[in-house]
Amino acid sequence: MAQIRIAVDPGDILGRQLTDLEQSQLPFAASQAANKVAFEVRERWKRQAPRVFDRPTPLTVNAAMYRKASKERPYAEVYLRDEAFKGTPPAKYLLAEVDGGQRRRKGFERLLQSRGLLSPSQYAVMGRGARANRYGNVPAGQVTKILSQLGAQRDRYQNQTSASAKRRKTRAPTGGEYFVLTKRRGKLQPGIYERITTGWGSAVRSIFIFTNTASYRPRYDIFGMAEDTWKKLMPFYLQRELEKAMQTARPLP
Numbered sequence: 503m504a505q506i507r508i509a510v511d512p513g514d515i516l517g518r519q520l521t522d523l524e525q526s527q528l529p530f531a532a533s534q535a536a537n538k539v540a541f542e543v544r545e546r547w548k549r550q551a552p553r554v555f556d557r558p559t560p561l562t563v564n565a566a567m568y569r570k571a572s573k574e575r576p577y578a579e580v581y582l583r584d585e586a587f588k589g590t591p592p593a594k595y596l597l598a599e600v601d602g603g604q605r606r607r608k609g610f611e612r613l614l615q616s617r618g619l620l621s622p623s624q625y626a627v628m629g630r631g632a633r634a635n636r637y638g639n640v641p642a643g644q645v646t647k648i649l650s651q652l653g654a655q656r657d658r659y660q661n662q663t664s665a666s667a668k669r670r671k672t673r674a675p676t677g678g679e680y681f682v683l684t685k686r687r688g689k690l691q692p693g694i695y696e697r698i699t700t701g702w703g704s705a706v707r708s709i710f711i712f713t714n715t716a717s718y719r720p721r722y723d724i725f726g727m728a729e730d731t732w733k734k735l736m737p738f739y740l741q742r743e744l745e746k747a748m749q750t751a752r753p754l755p
Contacts, residue, residue, distance in 0.1 A: 527747035533571035533578075534747075535739035540568040540578035542735055543728045547580070554599070554722050557638045565592030566724075580728060602720040610645050619652060619682045625716035629693055631707025640709065648694060648709065651680045680709070 547566035551558050561583075569579040584593035590609065598605040607615075607625070614620035628640055635641045679697045683690055693711040697704065 527744060529573070529576065531743040531747045532740060533573070533576060534743040535736060536571045536576075536578040538739040538743070539732055539735050540570070540580050543580045543731045544568045546727050546731055547724055550722070550727065557636060559637045559639075561586065561589075562592055562596070565596060582724070596722060598718040599722040600720060600724055602718055604715070604717050610649060613649055614652070614682075617653060619684065620712060621684075623714050624692075624712045625714075626694070626710040627713055627716060629695075629708025629711045631696065632709045644709070648680045652682060652694075684712075 544566045548563055551563045551565070555562060565583045567581055567583055569575075569581075571578040582593040582596055584591050586592070590606070594606055595608075605625070611620060611626050614626065615622060620626060628634065632640050680694060681697065682694055683692050685692060690706070691708075691711050694709045695706045696709050697706050699705075
């Protein structure tokens with residue numbers, strides 16, 4: 503899980519000479535300041551996501567989260583969401599965007615591999631014939647249809663049978679049939695294609711192309727953004743929160 507902990511001692515404020523009253527209020531002020539900075543870091547990560555990614559999903563934009571500091575845990579944490587109701591958690595699929603390198607395998611790629619349709623060294627990237635949704639991805643409904651027709655669904659009852667294939671062709675004579683090429687055939691690279699019927703005859707279009715690389719360069723610099731935000735805001739918030747605590751504190755006996 504990509505995570506940042508917000509420290510609470512900028513400018514060696516804890517090492518300077520403090521009054522007894524200041525010392526008594528400092529832990530509370532420091533935790534409040536850490537929470538303020540953690541919130542600002544999270545918001546900066548959210549604002550940066552649409553600038554880095556092309557049409558990111560709401561899950562990606564809202565992947566940044568934070569935990570507040572407390573007496574038991576005297577630091578705040580900012581992290582990428584590591585769970586998801588459906589699909590892969592952002593902390594996993596954004597890892598390559600943060601650190602660079604090969605991206606993690608997607609769920610449908612693992613299903614294709616389990617059927618022997620995709621080799622362990624290959625990835626499936628969007629082909630030229632795919633019609634992307636508003637987030638720039640192949641629609642989930644189409645991926646489900648592809649897996650069903652290829653017999654790669656986890657639930658075998660969701661896979662297309664020969665009878666359902668015959669009914670589908672009867673109802674949709676214009677095409678929409680998916681097939682896999684594991685080896686190059688003429689100009690067609692290995693991948694998943696859709697066979698369609700047009701006014702000029704039959705044709706195929708690439709939905710996914712199989713490739714041996716799917717690497718990313720680091721571009722979502724969450725650690726750099728966190729450090730920069732901490733340097734700029736932590737001294738201000740710590741001083742402000744300490745002054746607020748002093749104004750409302752009861753004098754020591």
